[in-house]
Amino acid sequence: MRSVRHSRGLFAKAAAGALAGAMVLGSLGAAQAASFLEKNFWLSGPNYSGNVPACDTPAALSHIQKTFAQTESRFWNSSATLEGFERIHEIAFRPWGDEYIPRRYCSAEVIVTGVPASAHGQYVGGKVAAQPVAGKRTKVFYSIVEDGGFIGYSWGVEWCVEGFDRSWTYAPNCRMALP
Secondary structure, eight states: OHHHHHHHHHHHHHHHHHHHHHHHHHHTSOOOOOOTTTSOTTOOOOOOOOOOOOTTOHHHHHHHHHHHHHHHHHHSOOOOEEEEEEEEEEEEESTTOTTSOOEEEEEEEEEEEOOOGGGTTOEETTEEOOOOOTTOEEEEEEEEETTOSGGGSSOEEEEEETTOOTTOTTOSTTGGGOO
8 A cells, every 4th residue: 555655656756857847848949939829919019199189289288287276285285376378389209219108298388376475495294395486487397198198098198387396206396307
């Protein structure tokens, strides 16, 4: 009885060793590209059309105004808003080439209104906040990104208002919002 169990254990060990050896030998072959059947049909690669709205698209500008006001009131206890976009111009379109996500970089001038006096130079979260000034003309830098909307369904907008990047997302002074 003992010899039968012993022989089964030896057979299992030999089979495992042979399988491991076959796997090692199989992996030593030359690497080849995936065959037609091995490709994943749903992730075939980036298929960008490059259809990105212009810098003066009203939907993009109203999105910046709305989210700026929401951010200021929700996180900074401020009633700051953006009033009117002027001197809108494109900075760059697809600056890194066609194989990257299409982005249109833009800039505009805006007037910020509704900034309380207590917001100047306040110490927030371990950082000294930017020093916003009410009623002054400042710049907003933004990029319109293809497939940058909700779940990549449509285009999206990323923006930074000079002097109001209090969380230092695009520090220093919105420079990281540029191409």
